[in-house]
Amino acid sequence: MSRLLDKVAVVTGGGSGIGAATCRLFANQGAKLLVTDIDLAAAQTIADQIKGQGGEAVAMHHDVSSESGWISVMSCAQQTFGKVNILVNNAGVCVQQDLISTSLQDWRKTMGVNLDGAFIGVREAIKSMLANKESGSIINIASVNGLSSGGIEGCASYCASKAGLRLLTKSAALECGRKGYPIRVNAICPGGVNTAMNQMLSKEELAAKEKCHPVGRMAEPVDIANSILFLASEESSFVTGADFIVDGGVTAGFVSGDYPEMSAGGASE
Amino acid sequence: MNKPKVDHLSKRVKDKVVIITGGGSGIGRATSLLLAQHGAKVIVSDIDIEAAEETVGQLRAFTDETMCLEQDVANHEHWDKLLELVLSRYGHLDVLVNNAGIGISGECRHTRLEDWQRVIDINLTGTFLGVQAAINAIGDRISPNQSSASIINISSTYGLVGGGLVSYSAAKGGVTLLTKSAAAECARLGYNIRINSLHPGGVNTAMANIDSEDPDDQTALQEFYARVPMGRCAEPIEIAQGILFLASDESSYMTGSELVIDGGYTAV
Numbered sequence: 362m363s364r365l366l367d368k369v370a371v372v373t374g375g376g377s378g379i380g381a382a383t384c385r386l387f388a389n390q391g392a393k394l395l396v397t398d399i400d401l402a403a404a405q406t407i408a409d410q411i412k413g414q415g416g417e418a419v420a421m422h423h424d425v426s427s428e429s430g431w432i433s434v435m436s437c438a439q440q441t442f443g444k445v446n447i448l449v450n451n452a453g454v455c456v457q458q459d460l461i462s463t464s465l466q467d468w469r470k471t472m473g474v475n476l477d478g479a480f481i482g483v484r485e486a487i488k489s490m491l492a493n494k495e496s497g498s499i500i501n502i503a504s505v506n507g508l509s510s511g512g513i514e515g516c517a518s519y520c521a522s523k524a525g526l527r528l529l530t531k532s533a534a535l536e537c538g539r540k541g542y543p544i545r546v547n548a549i550c551p552g553g554v555n556t557a558m559n560q561m562l563s564k565e566e567l568a569a570k571e572k573c574h575p576v577g578r579m580a581e582p583v584d585i586a587n588s589i590l591f592l593a594s595e596e597s598s599f600v601t602g603a604d605f606i607v608d609g610g611v612t613a614g615f616v617s618g619d620y621p622e623m624s625a626g627g628a629s630e
Numbered sequence: 631m632n633k634p635k636v637d638h639l640s641k642r643v644k645d646k647v648v649i650i651t652g653g654g655s656g657i658g659r660a661t662s663l664l665l666a667q668h669g670a671k672v673i674v675s676d677i678d679i680e681a682a683e684e685t686v687g688q689l690r691a692f693t694d695e696t697m698c699l700e701q702d703v704a705n706h707e708h709w710d711k712l713l714e715l716v717l718s719r720y721g722h723l724d725v726l727v728n729n730a731g732i733g734i735s736g737e738c739r740h741t742r743l744e745d746w747q748r749v750i751d752i753n754l755t756g757t758f759l760g761v762q763a764a765i766n767a768i769g770d771r772i773s774p775n776q777s778s779a780s781i782i783n784i785s786s787t788y789g790l791v792g793g794g795l796v797s798y799s800a801a802k803g804g805v806t807l808l809t810k811s812a813a814a815e816c817a818r819l820g821y822n823i824r825i826n827s828l829h830p831g832g833v834n835t836a837m838a839n840i841d842s843e844d845p846d847d848q849t850a851l852q853e854f855y856a857r858v859p860m861g862r863c864a865e866p867i868e869i870a871q872g873i874l875f876l877a878s879d880e881s882s883y884m885t886g887s888e889l890v891i892d893g894g895y896t897a898v
Binding site: 530531534535537538539541552575576577580581584585587588590591596597598599600601602603604605606607608609610612613614 | 817818831858860864869872881882884885889891892897898
């Protein structure tokens with residue numbers, strides 16, 4: 362099947378994790394890829410894999426917090442493939458540290474990548490997409506930690522950046538809709554995903570994290586990539602300003618079963 | 631719960647046994663057609679059997695693996711009969727789409743108790759009975775095609791925000807939290823069943839029930855569209871595509887979640 366036939370997609374942080382899985386899946390569905398990453402070698406590996414399987418892909422070094430970096434990326438997409446249809450703002454960082462030991466510089470680093478980066482990306486993508494006169498889809502990778510801290514301490518800047526990203530998404534969707542731009546903007550909020558971002562956790566922390574997912578496992582990157590594909594494709598033509606929670610039930614409610622049983626007549630003592 | 635095994639080169643719900651309630655019209659009919667085109671064996675239920683037969687007639691153009699049944703979703707004996715029939719014919723169930731619903735409603739101070747009860751019975755109790763019947767039918771059994779089962783409850787944007795339709799909103803809000811509670815229960819028990827709600831905004835179906843000759847209706851419709859950032863209502867196929875995603879193994883990590891397809895209505 363070719364659910365993204367002839368579409369051109371820019372995927373940031375495409376060198377690993379969710380980004381890499383998304384690039385591979387998009388290529389399988391007929392898209393042409395601009396794989397960007399702060400780690401050029403990682404992006405190049407993914408682009409080479411795609412080309413090795415007969416797809417079209419180009420890799421590029423990209424610091425998403427840099428305005429000039431974004432302008433180079435968009436002009437590269439334009440020059441190489443002639444247009445941009447899809448942007449996946451996936452690049453992100455998570456630094457775990459207590460709030461009181463977080464310097465303003467640390468805070469700004471997280472905001473620079475997770476929020477400034479997405480903002481510049483959304484802005485530049487809208488400009489490129491309008492120039493193409495084709496429909497566009499922007500997908501921002503937020504997090505369930507943009508809805509609640511999830512009981513995890515030491516992630517204040519990460520949580521704040523992801524919450525901001527959710528509302529940046531809705532505001533951009535509203536603006537595009539009202540102005541009649543053929544561009545949809547949506548967010549995905551993954552729960553825990555089996556990627557390098559979780560490598561900082563100890564074995565015990567990892568086991569605890571898996572246990573807090575009602576389905577008993579963390580997501581594989583492709584679990585998230587499949588939702589991104591739905592939002593990128595024309596199948597989601599009426600979806601804009603939405604937040605897709607892909608979290609194995611984390612935000613659905615009680616997990617462990619050790620909550621108080623209630624009898625039919627009311628709460629037990 | 632199983633890890634994803636998605637083959638994008640094949641039909642996306644190939645050989646899955648799917649029940650769609652309210653399959654005789656609107657979103658239900660569009661979903662029946664789309665899922666059948668993607669290889670599902672579709673059982674269409676509707677309180678209007680002639681409408682269900684019409685849907686099945688359209689499906690027969692490309693598959694023999696379909697059937698229909700007259701069903702009042704608020705009647706638990708009808709659910710027993712439906713599940714018995716499906717299990718005896720196909721041996722298992724993979725997907726239930728709780729789509730049947732009614733739209734009569736109005737503001738709180740003018741709502742009669744019998745109208746309230748009818749909306750709650752069909753939209754909320756009917757969904758509960760379906761979820762319960764499906765969980766009992768599927769339980770901890772693993773489907774022959776090794777993928778997770780999926781229950782999709784059609785709620786509404788009015789199951790997320792208020793909007794002048796008191797009984798409809800109460801019922802659809804109930805569906806949202808029924809979904810999360812049942813999803814958490816299945817996951818906790820280790821059942822391989824995902825349960826999610828889908829929230830359409832305005833959709834071009836008979837439920838919108840707009841009289842194109844009535845200027846008041848036309849004004850109301852224009853006012854509603856003006857509040858939708860995309861400036862239009864959805865076509866049933868645009869909702870059906872979301873149902874296909876939730877029915878397929880592509881949504882293997884989604885449970886207890888809300889799929890909002892509303893042209894930006896609740897983003898504002």
